[in-house]
Amino acid sequence: MLFRILKNSFLKRPKAVFLVFLSIAMGAAVATAFLGIAGEVSHKMALELRSYGANILLEPSAVEGGGFLREEDLPKIKTVFWKYNITGFTPYLFGIAEFSAGGKKERGVVSGTWFARQLEVPGEDPSVQGIKGIAPWWEVEGRWPEAADESIVGAALAKRLNVVPGGDVTTTVRGRTQQLRIVGVVTTGGYEEEQLFAPLVTVQSLLQQQGKISRVLVSALTVPMDDFGKKDPATMSKDEYEKWYCTAYVTSVAKNVEEVMAGSRAKPIWQIASAEGALLKKLNSVMLLLTVLALGASATAVSTSLMASMAERSPEIALMKAVGADRLQISAIFVGETLIISVAGGIVGYLLGDQLAGIISRTVFNSPISSPLWLFPTAIISAFAVAIAGSVAPLRRALLIEPVRVLKG
Amino acid sequence: MVSAIIETSGLTRNYGDICALKPIDLIVPEGEWLSVMGHSGSGKSTLMNLVGGLDRPSNGSLRVGGEDLLALSEDGLARFRREFVGIIFQQHHLVPYLTAVENVMLAQYFHSVPDEAEARSALERVGLGHRLKNRPGELSGGEQQRVCIARAIINSPKLLLGDEPTGNLDHKSTVMVMELLKELRAEERFTVIMVTHNQEVAAWGDRTIYLDDGVLVREERMKS
Amino acid sequence: MVAVKLIPHILSWAGIVLVLLRGFPGRRSVVTLTSISGFVIGVTGTFILFRSYPGTIPFGIVKSALGVSFLFLWGISVAVIYRSTGRGVSIFRGERLVNTSLCAGVVACLASMVAGAVCACRLPATDSTALTFILLALAAGALAYTLAYAALAFDKLLSPSYTVTLTGMLVAVVALLLCSSSSVLRLDLFSPLSMKVMKGVHDFVHQFMESILIPDHLFVRSYVWNYIGLLFGKEVGFWGGMVIWFTPAFLIALAIRFERLPSVAHIRQGAQRRTLLAAAIAKRRYRLVIPVLSVAVFAAAAYQSRFPSVEYWDPKPLPVTASPAGEIFIPKKGEIDLEDGKLHKYLFKQGGREARFFVLMTPEGRLTVDLDACAICKPDGYGQAEGSVICYYCKTLIPLDTVGKPGGCNPVPVAFTEKSDGVVIDGMALINSWGSTVQATARVKEGGK
Incomplete structure (x- = not known):
């Protein structure tokens, strides 16, 4: 039933869903790209060091x-x-x-x-x-x-x-x-x-x-x-x-x-390498910071668009509550919805981010990049993180809806 | 002597400074069809919401089906609503993106587990066997209200609440809906509380109470 | 220090007791008592074992007990999954015995014995006298008593609706035992399991497929060879081991998931029928909690085994004595296999002087005997890491194949004669060499650090 509700809710409101999906995918893409480059840079550095x-x-x-x-x-x-x-x-x-x-x-x-x-x-x-x-x-x-x-x-x-x-x-x-x-x-x-x-x-x-x-x-x-x-x-x-x-x-x-x-x-030789290493370390922390910022921004975007759709959906939530849904059941529906979007967003974000990392690496560092395996779970987890961080405030709001006021209109 | 399903004493509800419901003492015996009449703003919907566990009273005591609603937590009230009460609203209030049968199944899902066959037969019982897969937008007002009735009775509630269920319907549909409710009540033996400002609708009940400005002003028993 | 190391083992035993209490509701007193006594028996019994058979034999016994419990779990899991397909098969004739207090007692006692034995394997080898033995028994008893009653109190706090099936209980008990033992290198099962799988796969491919898979075979294209090559990868053992490791827990979880729900068709009222169904589903979900948690515990065990927290192989020095002629003889085979490529430390005492030395087989197959000290550092000794030994004092890594040669921070070699069945070292020369080395290095102060 939960999946039936979610499926229909997606099909009925493609625009709102797409907006959330886009924010999550962007967040995951940026995270994938930045972390991928940062990881690749340290990997290359390690190789460089070992190559001596x-x-x-x-x-x-x-x-x-x-x-x-x-x-x-x-x-x-x-x-x-x-x-x-x-x-x-x-x-x-x-x-x-x-x-x-x-x-x-x-x-x-x-x-x-x-x-x-x-x-x-x-x-x-x-x-x-x-x-x-x-x-x-x-x-x-x-x-x-x-x-x-x-x-x-x-x-x-x-x-x-x-x-x-x-x-x-x-x-x-x-x-x-x-x-x-x-x-x-x-x-x-x-x-x-x-x-x-x-x-x-x-x-x-x-x-x-x-x-x-x-x-x-x-x-x-x-x-x-x-x-x-x-x-x-x-x-x-x-x-x-x-x-x-x-x-x-x-x-x-x-x-x-x-x-x-x-x-x-x-x-x-470490004397030669350590100067480079310090620089790369700084670069890596900048990348990490940018990733966190990008994820924060996309969480905010998710939160905003969910808030908007929550306002639109408050009669529906009120109705569910009137029919007898408790807080856990309401949360399951809305968190489930965001989580499914975030899985899709994570996968798409990973694919986009991988391409993005390749482009950045080619244009900025002038070297091709190979994407390591750990990037995929990272992308999915960052999408989850964005989705959960972004749905806290809307969910709180949904749980505070009083059916009497909304249904009476 | 039939036992009381609803017992209130000194039941009050304030919205800030506005007193929507002055202290009311009301006893509803099990199986009764009670009509509540009054002008808009007379507190009749407030009374219904309190009895249905959708709202909390400001003061007084309220026992429905042996449960003290004031003592229940928010999730406890939700459990009370899904196990004990069926509600029919004036503006149908169906989930717009779910089909008729899914709207009924939603109530089953919150109650326990969904059972599509049972939901179908409930819709057939209200005469909608041919519109199972239609979404609310594709149904007429009377049909939507019948989906609501199917949903309200699906979990075999002891108490059926109607908040002007026929307010938006023409005369023909009104009669159809009321006939249906009467039939179902004969089978399922639930108690009905029906809020209305239509004298004709109120006449379907066993007893009518009149509210004015939050005060119970008059009570009238139908001759049957 | 020892106490800290013991904490996870004791906690997993307490977890076992808790699960057993859940699994045998109504037999609390039997389970508690047999668990306590089983634990004490396990600890003291293993202690006695260590005393009467020094070396690796006691480890072998405990390890086999663990292995048997895992195999038993496999059997049970296969049986329950087979039964859950609806075949009315009676697997175990004495099934009605299962819920008796006898069965509860036996299971609790056996599980606790193994848990106690694992704990005892972590205890340092001491000179065992009757006094230490009695003290140990008392300490184990007191500890077991406290923890078992803590588990009992916790069990009483839990709502009775959190039920555990018999299979769920078994899988949790075995998982906790394996998790507890996997942190002890010599009791670990997962790593040997994956080694065995790898070896098995290689042998299979060699013996059975070689004949048909000659490189130029008509039907075997080159890309097929790539797939066959996968069988020889390092990962085969790991993934194969993983499959064997996790399957029983998964099977048991699956069997619970596919348990039949009670028949509710006879109830006419829909709401009532669905309420019963929902309650049954919720109950089944509760029963799934333990097997799913067990999967996590199994994963923790595999992780511990794969990434052991012990960084260096550093066995306790075994005391050795010299023959009247002043010769120390160390057998190649026996409780310790000298030729297993690991560092084996010994302690030799004579007339108030002592010397620490180790015997090691280098990767090229040469036995070497060295002092557990080098010519320059303080005699802090060596530990073995992958492909090298490390000097604990200066943290220098020394490649294994140079051990036995003098110089640098290498351990000081000791003259010895190799015989077919062991090595012979002159006790006096050993003591003197240790004395002069330690004297020479004693003046190196704790400079800088």
Whole structure:
């Protein structure tokens, strides 16, 4: 019976129902869009942070003159105090090169690195080091390079060069040429997609930089920074320094690694990321605030239109009361009505909001967005919240209607 | 001796400073058809609303069917209305978006559970078997009033209240409605209280009381 | 601290008593008394079990009791749903026994025993003397008495119209037991259940389908392979476990929902007939409350099992002794399986000195024995997290496969000889190694924090 009442009431008053539906759908759409973007932004940020997997960056300490690190120092990383907390590292050597494939010519970065290299260190267990270990999220279409003349190419560069796995790229640096076979196209979600990756030895001979590397990324298990960890080691007492040194803060591990790589400076990568993180956090709270405001506005709209329709429907409510409906039964009818509208509004709002988020993301952030699964329940719940918040005042009014006055007219 | 279904003593209703009903003592025996007459504003509708549990008295005592209406909460009054009272209004007052049968079922729903077959047979009993699926807008005044009657008697009330049920009807429909009520009363044996300003309608009852300015001025028993 | 941990278990027992009181109206005194005695028996009995069979055996017993109760619930639920389809089948011959005080007493006693046993599993292992035993029994009795009477008082407050069917009562009791036990890692049923489901599905696919599903099979297109691939996903176990977990409660709720309403056709007056019908529907709705709540309790149990509040696996150190030759022997199999990939802690005392150490099988299958302390930190010990152990002092995570190697904040390795049936450690060397390590680290003060 309840559903029969609701169905007929919807069919009879499409305009009023549509108005409420629209307010709820708008609220849910805005909530979905904003929360979706906020969620995506933090997700992207998390990926970005993880995409360094790596949390320590080793660079030559001589800033000018493009200094280099020595490849022969690399095995020492596995011998430092925190060696067991260092889960992997990868050296890189960069150079600008001319790529040509199938008549196309492009300038780009050629990057020499280890993919998965067996590393033997005297007195330590052999281990495998390289990109494969510290960047497990890299998606390689094709396979990883194995021979010295094989390489993988970033997705963006591959598009520009129009190469697919199996093709060849001729790499030219200052007149020296190296033929490289593409065995895979890599998607990383980062700047790496603009580069071509080849084995370190190959690039070293191409760039005439034998035994040299330009940076090392180290990935270490670390303890989250706390107040003690942020203290400047230089100002610590001996005991404090000892404790700091033997706690696996990213800074202490970085210092550890720096000591064994001659002429290097280690930077914890969180320092780079945390500035961005703070900004994104602010952006997220703004988004959250906007969402709350939008939901509040749409609750107000729902409340207003329900109030209006309540005035119009007061004879009907009075009649129901006269026939013997108690407060629970009256509430069931009106709350049920709003809840059904809110489910529909929530679904439509979700679909709209999803599109909206896509559009905003494309125009403002210039990146596509993937909508996570939790957005759907969020949209429905926010629609419910709007509906319930918006129907409190009208319902109170409905329950206060005195049948005698209204029916007598 | 038939027991009393309604007993009031010193029943008063004020709306602010206006006294709509001066203290009234009234006893209605079970099964009686009581007509209440008076000019508009004489307090006859107020009396009916009080007896039907739609309004609360300002003072006095009011017992209907053994229940003290002053002691009931708002939801208690609602329960009283749906289980004990059937009400027919002057302006039909049907839910506009529900069909005739659904309007009857609404009363069933508030009372307990809806039963469509029973609602249909109730409408057939008032002679509307052919208009079950019509909405109030598609029914004539007399037909609407008959839907109201079907709705009022669907929960087998002990007390049927009519607030000028024929006020908007022409003579022919009035007679039809009154005949129907008389028939139903013979079957169901409910007590009727009918508010009217039409002498002819009042004459259908067993007893007529006259109200003027909230005071019971005269009482008249019909010869049968 | 222990008391706080016990609160949810004791509350769920009180809930069980309340449901039982509702389920056996008119047998209040029997239910109350048997519940109290069952609880005390459960607590003390499990305590004795722990004393006579150290290690995992008592857990196994309690866990099997829980498993049996869940299976029993399954059987009951299938039976009631089958009966609710209207088939006049007599499932249980002694059905008229169900509402006797004997049955009420037995059910109350059994449920309370299991609840008490779960509580006892949370108690810390102490050196048990007769005195502690008597104290424990008294404490359990007093606690049970208070709570049972609180439940009784609450039950009297509730309106008699909130009835509970027998099946509703059973599902609530089992749900509360499982919810109570799911927070104890070793009693948890849901996670092993989903593991079993996953394994079962994989074995099934392997053994029965491999023959027809060779990759190049004519009728198996590539998209079919995608669906088959789903069977191997991580989620299979979880969702399969969920289905098995929730089905009995759902079936029982369904059976109640489809209970026949009383026949009212003989009543001629419509209003009266409908009033009776409405009352019957309202009553049925009340009876549905408990099964629906039980679904929520089951969900809570699954959640606790899926996201255990215990962050690190950190067993209590088991005391070990050395042979006259000064050697400590720890068997590989027995009450503790050394090769299960978990941290097993032991405590060795000799001549007023003691050493804490643990045995762990690393992911690559190498047994290692280490001090429960590292060379640099205060000896706060280690706990095991996923894929690593954590040093409680400096909160450093150490990858599991590097445990057993010296250096950093890794636990200090201890020399040992591995035999086919266990490991042998030299007691004196252990004590000395602990002594020198702790001495070296004792000077590290609580700097900074």
